[in-house]
Amino acid sequence: MLIAVDAMGGDHAPEEICKGAIKACSEYEDLELALVGIPEAILPHVDNSGLVGRKLHIIPAEEVIGMDEAPALSIRKRKNSSLHVAMQMVKSKEACGCVSAGNTGAIVAGGVLIVGRIKGIDRPGLGVPLPALNRVTMLIDVGATVRCKPINLYQFALMGDVYMRTIQGVAEPSVALLSNGEEEIKGDELIQEARKLIKNAPVNFVGNVEGHDIPIGNADVVVCEGFTGNVLLKFIEGTGSAIYSLFKEELEKRFWSKVGMTFMIPMLKDLWVRFNYERTGGTPLLGVNGAVIKAHGRSKSEAVKSAIGVARNFVIKKGVEKIVEELSEGGI
Incomplete structure (x- = not known):
């Protein structure tokens, strides 16, 4: 399974995106990732992983859509941007899905204009x-x-x-x-x-x-x-x-609060695990004809890994196909 990852999108790109990609490849045996972006910026973060050419593939894209750029205009004009190229890979079925922590509006615009909407949505x-x-x-x-x-x-x-x-x-x-x-x-x-x-x-x-x-x-x-x-x-x-x-x-x-904290640490850790957004990782863009996952703009490696896991799970469970099938049965 090949998933395209916008290596240049997000506040901590490309370093944390690349680290997250390495973690995801190590966790999922069936996974290959296309890191889309500027090769010179990506290579230093993955060169020593031993995964390049085997589970990590670098796809050149020389432009980057900034977090403050106009969404629809940037996705139309920057056709050699990392996000645009990743979306094109989904549209052409070269990739099963894509993940980006970049500009939310551009991700939505790319999902609609490049990947395309599900019929009836x-x-x-x-x-x-x-x-x-x-x-x-x-x-x-x-x-x-x-x-x-x-x-x-x-x-x-x-x-x-x-x-x-x-x-x-x-x-x-x-x-x-x-x-x-x-x-x-x-x-x-x-x-x-x-x-x-x-x-x-x-x-x-x-x-x-x-x-x-x-x-x-x-x-x-x-x-x-x-x-x-x-x-x-x-x-x-x-x-x-x-x-x-x-x-x-x-x-x-408070001194006694610090003492009591010793006994509360296990409970607080459990609560942190439940509410930590890094576990969820990514948000699916529902209604487009492909697995498009938006990761948090502040995502670091663990959140990126989780977002890639969300994309993988969405593809394995045929999320798009299920939505198409059930909406069709409902007459939409």
Whole structure:
């Protein structure tokens, strides 16, 4: 299995991307990776791995799409960029999928303009698995489609349901719509119209949920439009970092807290494992005709390895094919 990796995308590229690729190749025997980017920048980080030419293949691409560049324009104009070339490898079936920690908008634009949408899907959705009290909750969309129509939210609900069943193994995922209240009358016109559609969809729709329901785990799939989802996701990340910093600050002030901390270390390690985004690694761009995985822009080697694992798992479990099949059966 060959997966294309945008070696130049992300805050710590190419060094951490290359380290993550080496880790992934060491962990998965069936995996080969195409590191796409500037060869002179990539080679120093992989030359001594013993994997070049065997499990790691360097694919030249002399341009890089910056994190602050206009997404659609950059993906159209920079045809020799690492992201564009990686996407082309997916479109041509040379690669089974691609992974990038680069510009989110450019990844979405590349997924639509290069890889192409699944028939019947108007706009793609980024679905991120979030740890909750008693389950993993997929929040979709978290930034792929900002100005949504009701049909977009309906399609996100269908794709989220398929993903949780076929990839995450949840037998009958509950699907909810994010709103400003649980009552049916809550929400703006978009939410009201989307609710009518999802209510009649072939999914286990449980109605509206509010923001506080997500970490509690009141649904397996929570559907929202991309602007709200992106703000919510970053708020969750920021809250986690703030709590961690406050905890350290208070701990340093109190002697007995430091003593008690000795007994809490195993529990805190377990909690860190559950909530560490590096374990999840990547977010699938659902609705495009290929395995396209968006890794966190700050990804270091462990998160990159995990994102590649997400892509591999998505390909093995035929994620795209399952979505196509089930949407076709549903008449979309």
